[in-house]
Amino acid sequence: MTRFRLGTRGSPLALTQAGMVRDALCAAHGWSDDAVEIVVIRTTGDRVQDRALAEIGGKALWTKELDRALHDSDIDCAVHSMKDVETIRPATLKIAAMLPRADVRDRLIGAETLADLRPGAVVGTSSPRRRAQMLRLRPDLEIVLIRGNVDTRLGRVASGEMDATLLAAAGLDRLGRDDGHAIPTDVMLPAPAQGAVGVEVLAGSAAGEIVAAIDHHDTSACVLTERALLARLGADCHSPVAALASLAGETLTLRAELIAEDGACDVAGSIEGTVDDDLGTALAEDLLARAPASVRRLFSA
Numbered sequence: 001m002t003r004f005r006l007g008t009r010g011s012p013l014a015l016t017q018a019g020m021v022r023d024a025l026c027a028a029h030g031w032s033d034d035a036v037e038i039v040v041i042r043t044t045g046d047r048v049q050d051r052a053l054a055e056i057g058g059k060a061l062w063t064k065e066l067d068r069a070l071h072d073s074d075i076d077c078a079v080h081s082m083k084d085v086e087t088i089r090p091a092t093l094k095i096a097a098m099l100p101r102a103d104v105r106d107r108l109i110g111a112e113t114l115a116d117l118r119p120g121a122v123v124g125t126s127s128p129r130r131r132a133q134m135l136r137l138r139p140d141l142e143i144v145l146i147r148g149n150v151d152t153r154l155g156r157v158a159s160g161e162m163d164a165t166l167l168a169a170a171g172l173d174r175l176g177r178d179d180g181h182a183i184p185t186d187v188m189l190p191a192p193a194q195g196a197v198g199v200e201v202l203a204g205s206a207a208g209e210i211v212a213a214i215d216h217h218d219t220s221a222c223v224l225t226e227r228a229l230l231a232r233l234g235a236d237c238h239s240p241v242a243a244l245a246s247l248a249g250e251t252l253t254l255r256a257e258l259i260a261e262d263g264a265c266d267v268a269g270s271i272e273g274t275v276d277d278d279l280g281t282a283l284a285e286d287l288l289a290r291a292p293a294s295v296r297r298l299f300s301a
């Protein structure tokens with residue numbers, strides 16, 4: 001039997017997530033573990049570690065090589081952290097499934113709360129959103145660029161090179177790490193799609209039907225709503241935007257905020273409806289209409 005080929009990046013987190021998708025596929029289809037082959041693909045994002053992602057070309061750096069492998073039929077599906085997947089995807093590809101979403105919050109490493117950080121503390125992040133949100137709450141902080149995988153980042157706080165960093169709870173939990181303290185979403189709204197793992201296939205492929213069997217519908221509904229907001233904003237990975245959708249019964253609630261890079265001004269809002277209401281587009285339009293000029297200019301919509 002030919003094995004189902006699952007493409008992934010090679011970082012410890014990516015491999016863990018690929019293993020979760022393999023296990024879900026095997027459980028859904030009654031396959032043995034060896035029915036799925038995990039194919040590790042090195043991306044530009046993995047190779048370039050010293051500059052901000054936004055600076056060197058953005059989220060495509062994580063997906064380009066996996067996209068090519070899908071188009072060349074070297075793999076049947078590709079596993080991604082949905083947070084890292086560009087807003088606009090090639091029409092030839094389809095996000096066929098998402099795993100149940102994990103903890104969506106950020107965790108602060110190095111102090112219990114942001115208020116506990118010493119005046120002028122050095123905090124490492126490469127995320128424009130985290131930078132802006134931290135400066136809004138604590139304008140005295142010195143935000144420095146940090147990249148690399150989870151262990152590298154934790155190591156730089158442990159060594160005292162920086163006072164603190166922020167990491168997604170989802171990634172830490174998947175790696176079995178209990179470091180840090182979760183920040184409530186009303187203090188720090190997460191990145192759109194944070195905590196969600198998605199599986200992409202070639203549009204119209206047989207693999208799409210195989211993968212669709214593991215889709216967690218509530219997660220897909222929420223994450224696609226957050227991505228619709230990004231699309232209407234014309235947001236990219238330079239854009240300091242936070243968003244979180246949640247479903248309670250039939251009611252979908254979407255919260256979002258846009259923050260100036262220095263945290264000095266922002267615009268926030270929320271909207272409620274059903275999954276059929278295109279809440280992402282509606283909230284994006286509301287925020288753009290109300291955004292101060294210094295925030296508005298960060299978006300190409």
Ligand SMILES: NCc1[nH]cc(CCC(=O)O)c1CC(=O)O
Pocket residue numbers: 081082083084166167168169170171193194195196197
């Ligand atoms: N940008 C890197 C990235 N992409 C996804 C996660 C965590 C896992 C997730 O959000 O699903 C991380 C690390 C982090 O932000 O701490």
